[in-house]
Amino acid sequence: MDVTVIIPLYNAEKYIYETLDSVVNQSFKGSIEVIIINDGSTDNSVEYVKKYILNNSMKNINFRLLDDGKNLGPGTRRNQGINLATGKAIQFLDSDDFLMANTLELAYNELFQYEVNSFVHYDWAFYEDDSKKTVYSSPEPYDKFSVLREKGCELLLRSGSYFTVHSLYKTSFLKNNQIYYGEGYIYEDFEFFVKRSLRAQRVPRISNILYKVRVHGNSITKTNSDTMEHYVSFKKAISASYDLFSDGYRNVETPYHFTRYVIGRSLIYAEKRIPNKRNIRKKFLKEVLEIVYNYNKKMYIPYGLSAYNNLIFNSNLIPNGDVKRLLKIHKMYKKGKINYFNSRSKKHQNKIKNREYKIKTLKNKLDNNYYTQPLIYNTRRAVHKYRRNKKIRYIRNIENQNIKNIILMIGFDYRYTGNSRYLFEFLKDKYSGESLKFVTDDMRVPSEHRITPRSQEFWEILGTCKILIAESWIPKAFKKREGQTWIQLWHGTPFKKLLFDSHESNLISLNPYHKVRMKYDIERWDLLLADTEVANNKFSSAFDISKQKIKKLGYPRNEYLIQNCRNDLLKREIKLKYNIPIDKKIILYAPTWRDYNYKKNINDIDLTYLLNGPKVLNRLGSEYIIINKSHNLEMSKNLSRDHRLIEAKDFMETQELLLISDIVITDYSSIIFDAIHINKPFYLFINDYHKYTVTRGVYKDMINDFSPIVCKNEEDLVRLIQNELLIDLPSKYYNLNLNQSSEKIAIMIENLLK
Numbered sequence: 001m002d003v004t005v006i007i008p009l010y011n012a013e014k015y016i017y018e019t020l021d022s023v024v025n026q027s028f029k030g031s032i033e034v035i036i037i038n039d040g041s042t043d044n045s046v047e048y049v050k051k052y053i054l055n056n057s058m059k060n061i062n063f064r065l066l067d068d069g070k071n072l073g074p075g076t077r078r079n080q081g082i083n084l085a086t087g088k089a090i091q092f093l094d095s096d097d098f099l100m101a102n103t104l105e106l107a108y109n110e111l112f113q114y115e116v117n118s119f120v121h122y123d124w125a126f127y128e129d130d131s132k133k134t135v136y137s138s139p140e141p142y143d144k145f146s147v148l149r150e151k152g153c154e155l156l157l158r159s160g161s162y163f164t165v166h167s168l169y170k171t172s173f174l175k176n177n178q179i180y181y182g183e184g185y186i187y188e189d190f191e192f193f194v195k196r197s198l199r200a201q202r203v204p205r206i207s208n209i210l211y212k213v214r215v216h217g218n219s220i221t222k223t224n225s226d227t228m229e230h231y232v233s234f235k236k237a238i239s240a241s242y243d244l245f246s247d248g249y250r251n252v253e254t255p256y257h258f259t260r261y262v263i264g265r266s267l268i269y270a271e272k273r274i275p276n277k278r279n280i281r282k283k284f285l286k287e288v289l290e291i292v293y294n295y296n297k298k299m300y301i302p303y304g305l306s307a308y309n310n311l312i313f314n315s316n317l318i319p320n321g322d323v324k325r326l327l328k329i330h331k332m333y334k335k336g337k338i339n340y341f342n343s344r345s346k347k348h349q350n351k352i353k354n355r356e357y358k359i360k361t362l363k364n365k366l367d368n369n370y371y372t373q374p375l376i377y378n379t380r381r382a383v384h385k386y387r388r389n390k391k392i393r394y395i396r397n398i399e400n401q402n403i404k405n406i407i408l409m410i411g412f413d414y415r416y417t418g419n420s421r422y423l424f425e426f427l428k429d430k431y432s433g434e435s436l437k438f439v440t441d442d443m444r445v446p447s448e449h450r451i452t453p454r455s456q457e458f459w460e461i462l463g464t465c466k467i468l469i470a471e472s473w474i475p476k477a478f479k480k481r482e483g484q485t486w487i488q489l490w491h492g493t494p495f496k497k498l499l500f501d502s503h504e505s506n507l508i509s510l511n512p513y514h515k516v517r518m519k520y521d522i523e524r525w526d527l528l529l530a531d532t533e534v535a536n537n538k539f540s541s542a543f544d545i546s547k548q549k550i551k552k553l554g555y556p557r558n559e560y561l562i563q564n565c566r567n568d569l570l571k572r573e574i575k576l577k578y579n580i581p582i583d584k585k586i587i588l589y590a591p592t593w594r595d596y597n598y599k600k601n602i603n604d605i606d607l608t609y610l611l612n613g614p615k616v617l618n619r620l621g622s623e624y625i626i627i628n629k630s631h632n633l634e635m636s637k638n639l640s641r642d643h644r645l646i647e648a649k650d651f652m653e654t655q656e657l658l659l660i661s662d663i664v665i666t667d668y669s670s671i672i673f674d675a676i677h678i679n680k681p682f683y684l685f686i687n688d689y690h691k692y693t694v695t696r697g698v699y700k701d702m703i704n705d706f707s708p709i710v711c712k713n714e715e716d717l718v719r720l721i722q723n724e725l726l727i728d729l730p731s732k733y734y735n736l737n738l739n740q741s742s743e744k745i746a747i748m749i750e751n752l753l754k
Helices: 016-024 045-055 074-084 103-111 150-158 171-176 189-199 229-247 254-272 278-295 307-313 323-334 338-353 362-368 373-399 418-427 456-464 505-510 514-522 533-543 556-564 568-577 613-620 654-660 671-677 689-695 700-709 714-722 738-753
Strands: 003-009 032-038 061-066 089-092 119-128 133-135 147-149 167-170 202-215 404-410 436-439 465-470 485-488 527-529 585-590 624-628 645-647 663-666 682-685
Touching: 003 016, 003 045, 003 074, 016 032, 016 045, 032 045, 032 074, 045 061, 074 089, 074 171, 074 189, 089 103, 089 171, 103 119, 103 167, 103 202, 133 202, 147 150, 150 189, 150 202, 150 254, 167 171, 189 229, 229 254, 229 278, 254 278, 254 307, 254 323, 278 323, 307 323, 307 338, 323 338, 373 456, 404 418, 404 456, 404 738, 418 436, 418 465, 418 556, 418 654, 418 738, 456 465, 465 738, 505 514, 505 689, 556 654, 556 671, 556 738, 568 654, 585 654, 613 624, 613 645, 613 714, 654 671, 663 671, 671 682, 682 700, 682 714
Parallel strands: 003 032, 003 089, 032 061, 119 202, 404 436, 404 465, 465 485, 485 527, 585 624, 585 663, 624 645, 663 682
Antiparallel strands: 089 167, 119 133, 119 167, 147 202
């Protein structure tokens, strides 16, 4: 067997079919062994599983159902599964959760790419059973890494949740290192999670969400909060886990990270999972602190801690078992006052050491005075709260109004360009200024349709429109109402990897909650437009969005290209409008921005990836010119003062430049998929492939398809152009119905308005 899937079964009759379907529907073509171990279910779960097994016709999947009638806990059942497993790899799956369709395929291929790999770690998300929405809320400090090695594997102990199910393990790794779950108590994951992190040699990471944890009220960890079960189990789990450190660890900070997790969880569980009695909760926290101190009397504390962790660890709180202070720190943290509380604590310590303060100005005297500082701080918070509540009241007043049959369009960065522009130009002949609005300051939009971004009129229409159409990320401040439909046009078929398909190492390092915010936005989309079948697949994977929400209706901007690609009169008018020579062959150069330049100082930005325009033109001859259309997120660099090099201004529409160009040169831009639809020759000038792959990457199937027209230097590029090399691309890159794109979208909108 290739993979063993271990499923402890307990009262999951409502979900078990979906769970098993997620295994049967895997794209993985290898052999799969599914071991389902009943743990004393009192509902019809076992009967449902038996019926499912009888109806299964998949030849590569072998089901085993074990039922001894006892309730021993999920830890014991998973351990039984490990011992019975015959697969080369093990995947744990809870009976109410589910895998994504490509989970085993991606994870298995990654796991067995190198012999030294211990397990593959991939991303996960919550799935809310009531709303049917995915909630991604788990950015981790190791997300920026594509692989963890040796002591780096212990970074996993910095995780926000110690889940063990979103990994595919080598069976030999678990058995050789005797890695098992705790038995006889809740939080059995702790032991397993800690030991796998301490013993792992190499852990590749997959950035995609491949496991969904179902959120519902019947979870084991959310029940029995009126008993002492959670109290006792948590203490057993952390004691057993601390014992594992006696066998050694590789990173000096590892005990601290585990202890930080233990204290954080104990505070949460004290509030939610043990009896609601103050003396019991305080006793619980006191005993947890005692366990922590007994195991960590000489624990190394890292530098540069947050205010919250600094107050807990760089004091005598743990040795003294100071529960009262721990609860106060936690209270300040929840109220958003922890930084203030930390500064007050420091000032109090300084005041004891030195009571003489030298304050020069009245403002500093007030701001820094130990006694007046609380008054100033709380007054400022009150003012901010008043302003925030005022805005909330204004928005709620709008939300009390009825939804109206209004279409609100928001272009990329509020600009009048791209898909939103060409779709609007089609729709404005069908809808009046009262029914169709476009958010922009661009005067080309008729005044009766135009709305100023973030104006009072904008907020009112945002809150009452029936349909919102956007072309990029929608700010979190824009609230979606029930009864609204949000349509995402997006701004191109992806060639470079997007969101969950990429580790986005630079972005995540500087903006850890980037993916959390983006996923929050994605869950608000009702429909996403795609241009082709290949775009459909990439969007589904990158955005973790159902293909049922993706409509392959094509892009209006490409419809414009198809309709005008033979319009020589229009091309001449565009050249004259932009002051571009009529008698020259035009090369449109459209590089994309680089993640490795994200938030860099202007002097530190690396622009060595850019094409040397004069060098290319000198070899091609005088009949060519280059129009440089830099990506709008990248700093434009003037290639030269050479008159043969034209810098495209912001007002120059990309589709118009595509229309008049003879050749397109880019690197990772989606502009190539626009060029494909009008058979425009294009070439890829890429001299930083490895560096770009580390920070973002491109889709391998695409780069393989385009490989004949990829070049690393100007000499090779010139040869490609001179030889007029063209490539035959698979049908997945084409959409034969693009000339009706706007009409199809309009029909869809009309149906939504009914």
